[in-house]
Amino acid sequence: MQADQALQKLIDGNQHFISATAANSEITTHLKPVNLGEKQKPFAVILGCSDSRVPAELVFHCGLGDLFVIRVAGNIVAPSQIGSIEFACQQFDVQLVVVLGHSHCGAINATVDALTVDQDTISPNIASIVDRVTPAVLPIVNAGNYGDRTDLIHQAMRANVEQSVNGLQMRSRQLRQLVRKGKLKIVGAEYSIESGRVDFYNQD
Secondary structure, three states, X not given: OOHHHHHHHHXXXXXXXXXXXXXXXXXXXXXXXXXXXOOOOOOEEEEEOOOOOOOHHHHOOOOOOOEEEEEOHHHOOOHHHHHHHHHHHXXXXXXXXXXXXXXXXXXXXXXXXXXXXXXXOOOHHHHHHHHHHHHHHHHHHHHOOOOOHHHHHHHHHHHHHHHHHHHHHHOOHHHHXXXXXXXXXXXXXXXXXXXXXXXXXXXX
C-alpha cells in the first residue's frame, strides 16, 4: 500500500474511533483469522509511546496484522527502534512510518521536570530516556517562549516527535534512501487522550 493511501486509512480509522467513543459504543479490533500464521502484511509502522492509554490498533481502528507497532516510553529513537523499522520496510514493503506522540506523556513530563526542577530522583534507566528527549525540549525551556506548564509540555511533546522523525532519517541510511526515492514517508502525529483525535504533521 502506498504511503498516501496508508495515511488516509489511518485518518479514516481514527475518525471511526472518535465517533465510537463519542457515542459510547463498544470498540474492538477486528480479527482476521485467515492466513495470519503464514505471513504478516502491515500497511504502516507506528512508533508510539508505551503509555497504556494509547493503543495504536484501537486508536486507528485496525485489526491483527494491519500495523507494525513499536512502543517505547517517549516514542524515542534508539538503535533497536530504528532496526525494527528498517526490518518492517525491508520485509513487508511498508511505505508509511508514523511517529505518534500524545498528550500527558510521562516521558515528556519527566524531561521537563529534570530540566526545570530536579533530576536527582530519576533512576539511571529512566535518565537514559530523558537524555534522548532532552535535545528536543531544552531549546524550548531555554527560550522561555511558552505560556504555562501545559503549553510547555505540548510544545515539548511536539518537538520530541519532530526530533524522532528527523532522527529516523539522520541515523538510518536505509530509511533515508527510501525517503529520497519516494518509497517511504515518515510523518509525525499527536494523539489527544482527551478527544481521541490524531493530528498528523507534514502531510504535504
